[in-house]
Amino acid sequence: MSTMRRIGLLGCGNIGNIIVTHRSGLQIESLYDIIPKRAHELSLVCGARVHEDFNTFVADTIDLVVEAASVQAVREFAIPVLHKGKDLVVLSVGALSDSAFYHAVEQTARDHACRVYIPSGAVAGLDNAKVGRFARIDRLLLKTTKSPKSLGIAAEERRLVFKGKANECIKEFPRNVNVSVALSLAAGKEVDVELWADPSADRIVHEIQIEGEFGEISICVRNLPSPDNPATSYLAALSILTLLHSLEDPIVVGT
Template sequence: MEAASVLAVREYAPKVLENGKNILILSVGALSDSYFRKALLEKARKSGKKIHIPSGAIMGLDNLKVGQISRIDSVLLKTTKSPQSLGMQVATRTLVFNGKANECIKQFPKNINVSVALALAVDHDVDVELWADPEVDRNIHDIHVFGEFGEVSIRVVNQPSPDNPATSYLAALSVLSLLKNLDNPLVIGS
């Protein structure tokens, strides 16, 4: 299980797969590099192993995988965080990034892994708005997806982890849920 950094994924994930082990990746931002992602997926295929990506700090990824088989027209992720968590100071709510997920993760590799997880789930470019707001004490993720299936809006307001305030509690719970269900004979969700 990786819970270190994008750089750690790039260095160690290929070796884990080459040694015949499955891997769970939390720093999913590493997979925004399409060349690295394709190479890693090829290693997984050759070794017969799996790369597990937990839902992390957002919900609904299992349902949003319909984008892999049905047309998605647009995906927008609006994330609001405290300025301190982004390593900046602002006096009022400020838009600090507006663009695609694969560009946002380059600028904020520790803060917006959810955008890459979302892009992988829907198999579509994700438009990202990243806001710094001195009035918030929790991370807020608003997801809007429009496609052939209809539309969906999801809002997640995360509690910080009691053990590490820089991490969402939901992200930790999603890892535990994934691990708990790896050998469960009853599979719920897509």
């Protein structure tokens, strides 16, 4: 019989709030945010213990840390979490685009028999993109369309604002990295990215094309914002909840 994992939430902002709001069936035990007031507010909702210090948070009786904070938090805390023998869910996956850091995280997880989970987030298709690790992939393209406002630029009409490798895109648009990094990590191959600004876009659209020895995959995801948090794609938030629930499932669907 599997026992339910005790969760520590690192980051109590938009996503943290959604996780806590939909916590039914999950065991959220402790909370930490660099802004303690945010952790206290979530504690009032779910009754979890608040820590104002990362070291006491990570030493608490938790099995799994869900990072919903920032790239900086992953850089700072991922390895200490794994050193304590806790599994880790990483949402700010952009931190793992640094390959030296990625390998350090991988090795620490191995050394401590822990796992690092990266949710599908705002896209679909990471499952079978993983065939790229052992089967030939000739083309791996991510075409993302966002409103100019969410890209922090001005545009009067639809225009291409970036075309190139995911690694370069991160440098120019650091707030738009999660999907391209997650897809690159899944496939084991760097993604070609096209980023389009469209003033008429009322959704964030991610189009993925994969061609390889298996044939072709085309995926189009048109994301609505979260009902309470326009900055967060609702699918990304739901994806985290799905991952947390599936960790407890005796039967696992999808690769």
